[in-house]
Amino acid sequence: KAGVTQTPRYLIKTRGQQVTLSCSPISGHRSVSWYQQTPGQGLQFLFEYFSETQRNKGNFPGRFSGRQFSNSRSEMNVSTLELGDSALYLCASSWGNGGDTQYFGPGTRLTVL
Amino acid sequence: GQSLEQPSEVTAVEGAIVQINCTYQTSGFYGLSWYQQHDGGAPTFLSYNALDGLEETGRFSSFLSRSDSYGYLLLQELQMKDSASYFCAVLTGGGNKLTFGTGTQLKVEL
Numbered sequence: 748k749a750g751v752t753q754t755p756r757y758l759i760k761t762r763g764q765q766v767t768l769s770c771s772p773i774s775g776h777r778s779v780s781w782y783q784q785t786p787g788q789g790l791q792f793l794f795e796y797f798s799e800t801q802r803n804k805g806n807f808p809g810r811f812s813g814r815q816f817s818n819s820r821s822e823m824n825v826s827t828l829e830l831g832d833s834a835l836y837l838c839a840s841s842w843g844n845g846g847d848t849q850y851f852g853p854g855t856r857l858t859v860l
Numbered sequence: 861g862q863s864l865e866q867p868s869e870v871t872a873v874e875g876a877i878v879q880i881n882c883t884y885q886t887s888g889f890y891g892l893s894w895y896q897q898h899d900g901g902a903p904t905f906l907s908y909n910a911l912d913g914l915e916e917t918g919r920f921s922s923f924l925s926r927s928d929s930y931g932y933l934l935l936q937e938l939q940m941k942d943s944a945s946y947f948c949a950v951l952t953g954g955g956n957k958l959t960f961g962t963g964t965q966l967k968v969e970l
Contacts, residue, residue: 782960795955
């Protein structure tokens with residue numbers, strides 16, 4: 748069974764631009780969660796989508812948004828990029844019941860210049 | 861808010877046993893998970909405890925005490941490939957929101 752895939756794997760943007768990251772969950776999984784990982788702040792929860800609805804949200808500004816499609820694929824968007832947005836963005840998929848094992852994708856490494 | 865504490869670094873020799881502790885303060889606690897992450901890699905799931913007690917999976921075991929807001933990951937028969945960062949994470953609220961600790965970097969030496 749194929750794992751979680753994320754595209755692109757690496758991305759370089761400049762301040763003020765916007766970016767869209769994509770995540771394809773494991774087949775059959777209906778929940779997709781997004782996390783930001785930085786050396787200073789560690790792994791931080793951004794949001795979770797389940798059946799095309801945002802089910803949980805972390806403490807990030809409104810510049811961070813996401814959506815989920817009917818096939819469970821998810822995208823997250825960051826607008827008006829700041830230097831501090833440079834991070835590894837990870838998505839994780841699971842069946843969707845609370846407490847499911849979450850399987851992480853390889854991540855997208857975003858660098859903001 | 862939520863907070864988790866775990867040691868930043870642990871060093872052990874190959875073949876030894878090591879325990880990584882995690883204490884947490886949170887509301888709406890559902891369970892405690894452990895993840896392993898090698899440099900440059902994605903976090904991989906190791907274990908999940910929703911109830912008090914010990915869960916064993918091969919060389920890895922995880923323990924939870926809900927009354928003490930405490931858990932640990934026990935790694936036995938350490939191998940060089942176990943050198944990685946280990947994160948505890950609490951599951952809170954409905955759904956799959958995980959709040960991660962800052963991670964423990966485990967170094968296994970010969």
